[in-house]
Amino acid sequence: MTKEKKKVRIAFFDFADCEGCQLQVTYLNEALLGVLEHCDIVNFREAMSERSDDYDLAFVEGSITRKHDEERVKKIRQNAKILVAYGACACTGGVNGLRRRFSEKEAKDIVYEGRQFPLEAGHPRPVHEVVKVDYYIHGCPTNNDEFVKAVKSILLGKGYNPPDYAVCVECKLKENVCLFEKGQVCMGPVTRAGCGAWCPSYGNTCYSCRGLLNDPATQGQMDILEKYGYTIDELKQKFDLYNACRMEAEKNG
Ligand code: SF4
Numbered sequence: 001m002t003k004e005k006k007k008v009r010i011a012f013f014d015f016a017d018c019e020g021c022q023l024q025v026t027y028l029n030e031a032l033l034g035v036l037e038h039c040d041i042v043n044f045r046e047a048m049s050e051r052s053d054d055y056d057l058a059f060v061e062g063s064i065t066r067k068h069d070e071e072r073v074k075k076i077r078q079n080a081k082i083l084v085a086y087g088a089c090a091c092t093g094g095v096n097g098l099r100r101r102f103s104e105k106e107a108k109d110i111v112y113e114g115r116q117f118p119l120e121a122g123h124p125r126p127v128h129e130v131v132k133v134d135y136y137i138h139g140c141p142t143n144n145d146e147f148v149k150a151v152k153s154i155l156l157g158k159g160y161n162p163p164d165y166a167v168c169v170e171c172k173l174k175e176n177v178c179l180f181e182k183g184q185v186c187m188g189p190v191t192r193a194g195c196g197a198w199c200p201s202y203g204n205t206c207y208s209c210r211g212l213l214n215d216p217a218t219q220g221q222m223d224i225l226e227k228y229g230y231t232i233d234e235l236k237q238k239f240d241l242y243n244a245c246r247m248e249a250e251k252n253g
């Protein structure tokens with residue numbers, strides 16, 4: 001009698017975020033069923049009520065903000081053989097990183113207009129600032145084709161390295177007219193590809209939700225800005241939306 005192969009146990013967790021990346025996973029339908037043949041999902045708050053602390057592969061969505069979140073993600077790291085940060089909130093801190101521009105009191109005053117709320121805003125961080133991350137799946141939200149490709153590769157033991165070339169490459173392959181030609185500032189030249197140039201293909205500029213390339217062509221981006229008459233500050237404002245944690249970390253050494 002052949003021994004049945006043990007299925008990989010997968011768990012999804014969320015921290016400070018909108019849960020949009022989890023929602024993306026629920027949209028996978030047939031593609032997700034294909035993956036499920038080889039694994040059991042044992043935690044997934046968006047889609048099921050069962051819970052288990054026995055898992056091999058943990059997907060962490062959201063940025064880490066409060067002390068309680070820090071302790072929770074450390075426990076997840078202890079339990080999981082492999083930890084994957086998925087979505088911009090987890091990979092770069094995402095939009096939550098903007099909170100680092102203000103003190104907790106200032107942020108609360110802006111959001112709640114001076115009214116008192118006993119909520120702890122905490123200090124938003126990408127997951128790797130708190131625990132070791134094995135793999136990253138970028139984006140806000142994550143791209144389902146990339147998600148399935150990454151999960152298959154991780155389950156096969158090959159790991160996953162996200163693309164390390166610019167969004168402009170995918171944009172050019174789609175034969176889009178460059179948005180700089182239409183008077184808009186775009187982060188595509190220095191942003192990690194993998195989304196299929198999602199935003200420029202629908203006429204919106206890239207805000208770098210997938211974060212910077214490992215070795216971004218900053219001089220190339222500067223040359224483009226100069227050619228079209230823009231300043232670095234106009235670019236920084238866009239970059240800030242998803243990458244404030246990185247900007248703050250670099251500023252503070
Ligand atoms: S990365 Fe974007 S879609 Fe995903 S949880 Fe964060 S805010 Fe939501």
Ligand code: SF4
Pocket residue numbers: 167168169171172176177178179180186187188189197200206
């Ligand atoms: S629109 Fe943006 S992503 Fe597309 S080619 Fe121009 S700069 Fe690059």
Ligand code: SF4
Pocket residue numbers: 139140167191192195196197198199200205206207208209210211
């Ligand atoms: S084009 Fe830029 S902002 Fe849009 S999904 Fe891709 S990386 Fe994110």
